[in-house]
Amino acid sequence: MSQYIDVSYDTKIPNNVGLSSDRRVLKALEKWHPGYLDWWKGSGPDGFLEDLVYLRTAVSVDPKGWAKFGYVKMPEYRWGILLAPQVEGRVIPCGEHYGEPAWQEVPGEYRAMLRRLIVIQGDTEPASVEQQRFLGKTAPSLYDMRNLFQVNVEEGRHLWAMVYLLQKYFGRDGREEADELLRRQSGSVDKPRMLGAFNEETPDWLSFFMFTYFTDRDGKMQLEALAQSGFDPLSRSCRFMLTEEAHHMFVGETGVGRTIQRTCEAMNEAGISDPTDIDRIRALGVIDLPTIQKKLNLHYTLSLDLFGSEVSTNAANAFNAGIKGRYQEHKIDDDHRLLDATYPVSEFTDGKIVIKDAPALTAINMRLRDDYTRDAAGGVKRWNTIIRKAGIEFELKLPHEGFHRQIGTYAGAPITPEGEVISAGEWAARRDEWLPSKADGDFIASLMVQVREPGEYAGWIAPPRMGIDGKPGDFEYVKLHDA
Ligand SMILES: [Fe+2]
Ligand SMILES: [Fe+2]
Secondary structure, eight states: OOSSOBOBOSSSSOBSSOGGGOHHHHHHHHHHHHHHHHHHHHHSSTTOSSOEEEEEEEOBOOTTSOEEEEEEEGGGOOOOBOOOOOOTTOBOOSGGGTTSBOBSSOOGGGHHHHHHHHHHHHHHHHHHHHHTTTGGGGOSSHHHHHHHHHHHHHHHHHHHHHHHHHHHHSHHHHHHHHHHHHHOOTTOSSSOOSSGGGGSOOOSHHHHHHIIIIIHHHHHHHHHHHHTOSBHHHHHHHHHHHHHHHHHHHHHHHHHHHHHHHHHHHHHHHTOOOTTOHHHHHHTTSOOHHHHHHHHHHHHHHHHHTTOOSSOHHHHHHHHHTSSOOTTGGGOOSOSSOSSOEEEEEEEETTEEEEEEEETTTTHHHHHHHHHHHHHHHHHHHHHHHHHHTTOOOOOOOOOTTTTOOSSTTTTOOBOTTSOBOOHHHHHHHHHHHSOOHHHHHHHHHHOOOOOSTTOOOTTSOOOSSOGGGOOTTOOSEEOTTO
16 A cells, blocks of 8 residues: 555545645635736746646645656646655754754744745746746647746646745745745846846757756755755655656756757758857757857756855755755764864955865855765766767866855856856956857857758757657647647
């Protein structure tokens, strides 16, 4: 018999949290639902409300079979509330309450801090859907279009997950925050989303792939840290969200990889061996590798900013309170309180980069960011393997942590991707060598055309090696209603 609770479909909202016997929360969520649907229709994928999309839906939290696939119209997607199973005897894994039983209710003294962390996490979820709103119109294939929509509906579900916590555990101000999550808007002047990277544009598919690789990976690290929370419902919620998040990063990694693959193939077919021969390469209708590096530089550095300041008392407080842990807290061999520990932190002072030992407690953000960088390096290595196998001499690199930063010690510092400190004037003059220029953006935009024939792909991207859910190459992942 399965120890996992199946999703209950006896209310409008699929869930494994016993909503049908929790009238108060059920009512609050049913009241929130129409506003959510309005938001989806007005801010979700533009022009695809009627189309049948081959999507996976979470139907249980059993790791062996948690999802089912089938055609669904996105507004009818079963967004559900799913928590990973409760771990018997779980204790608070860090901070001053280390070893005490995990909280099943909100600890009063940390209520404000906890609410803020949940709201910030919740805010990123609809933000990315808004950023990706127009991409369906230029999807390079039905396969890619379906992946975009899968990511979108799951970010929608992540919003539900955070809204559930607000409604269930925070009463009236939780309800107000839940409504505000539908009012802020990515890129809005009056009511922007809370974090910088979530107000940037995602103008093209290479941006989308870089975003899902780098920015969804920040999401992964934040979820990993919140999965360590002493507040058990948050931990369980984030643990299940991580299951879905893995697919988002897969979409990013394979999307960039397929773009690189196609570029290398086209170069080889045309007999071009110099990756910097940009005009000739672009004339082939593919994205040159130096431009891919620029896109990488942009999305990686925007994502680094999401980790906040290297030294942060907020982060220290959250750790100390046992509200947010470190990446894989349970695997770390130390006192989990960080009473005397130090951690190396970079600092930009007097035009120089120095590494200092700071109290580990205040360096929690820096540590998570370092874990992130290590995690992000894996895909870059695999991208380079594609280039090397094609016999082309070019290596993609993660830029220096001080390059193009807006938050923390390096904010505004004129540092090159190699980590060299230069003058502000030189940095400004050379900006377009390192970050996508208007012309780069225009070129990429010129390649963005919707391909809607099953099994066909736009010329700038290679087909995937495998279909979704074992489907064949010409599978119709999206049934476009006017096709
Ligand atoms: Fe998410
Ligand atoms: Fe995601």
